[in-house]
Amino acid sequence: MVGWPFLVGSAVIDASGRDYGQVREFVSRVVRPGEWALISPQAYFAVVETGGVPFLGKYYATSRLMPEIPQDQQKRFSAIIATPQQASEFIARLPGQWIEVGTLRDAGYKIPGLSWLYYDGESDNYDLNAYRRAP
Numbered sequence: 028m029v030g031w032p033f034l035v036g037s038a039v040i041d042a043s044g045r046d047y048g049q050v051r052e053f054v055s056r057v058v059r060p061g062e063w064a065l066i067s068p069q070a071y072f073a074v075v076e077t078g079g080v081p082f083l084g085k086y087y088a089t090s091r092l093m094p095e096i097p098q099d100q101q102k103r104f105s106a107i108i109a110t111p112q113q114a115s116e117f118i119a120r121l122p123g124q125w126i127e128v129g130t131l132r133d134a135g136y137k138i139p140g141l142s143w144l145y146y147d148g149e150s151d152n153y154d155l156n157a158y159r160r161a162p
Contacts, residue, residue, distance in 0.1 A: 046133075050153050051076060053131040057106055057157040064106040065117045069153055074108065084109060084117045096120055107158040114156045124161035131155045 051073045058064050060078030067084065074081040084107075088096040096104075107117050107125060118125050133153040 047073070047153075049131065049133065050155070053129065053155065053157065054079075054108060057108060057128060057159065062106055063100075063104045064108055065104050065121065066107070067109045067113050067155065069110070070108040070155060079106070084113060084120070088120075105160050108155055109158075110154055111156055114158065118158065121160075125158040126161050127156060128159050129157040131157075 050070060054070055054073035055077050058074050058077045058079035061080070063080045063082065064070075064074050065084040065087070066074055066081050071081050071083065082104075088094070088100075101121050104121050107114065107121070109117050131153055
C-alpha cells in the first residue's frame with residue numbers, strides 16, 4: 028500500500044501524455060466493420076470500436092498446441108495494424124501480398140522517468156503501420 032499512491036500518480040502522468048483519439052482515427056481509416064485484423068496491443072480498443080475483429084498477433088496461434096494460424100483463418104485476415112518491429116513478423120505469418128496503407132508516428136511523447144515500475148516495454152508510443160491485403 029505504501030507505493031500505491033506513487034503508482035497512481037505516475038500512471039496519471041503517463042496517461043495525460045497520450046492521445047488515443049489519433050489511434051481511433053488512424054484505425055477507422057483502415058479497418059472496416061466485420062474485418063479480421065492482426066494487431067499490436069496499442070490498436071486493440073480502436074479496432075473493437077470500429078466493429079473489426081482484433082487478434083493480438085504476438086499471442087494468437089503461437090502456442091505449442093497451435094503453433095501457426097490455420098490456413099482457413101489466414102485467408103480471413105484483411106488488415107494488419109502493428110508496430111514497425113512486429114509488422115514484418117505478422118506479414119510473414121499470413122499469405123499473400125500486403126500493401127502499406129498508412130503510418131502513425133507519435134514520437135513526441137516519451138514515458139516519464141517514474142513509470143519504470145510498471146513499464147511493459149511495448150506501449151511507449153503509438154508508432155503503428157497499417158497494411159491491407161492486396162486484391
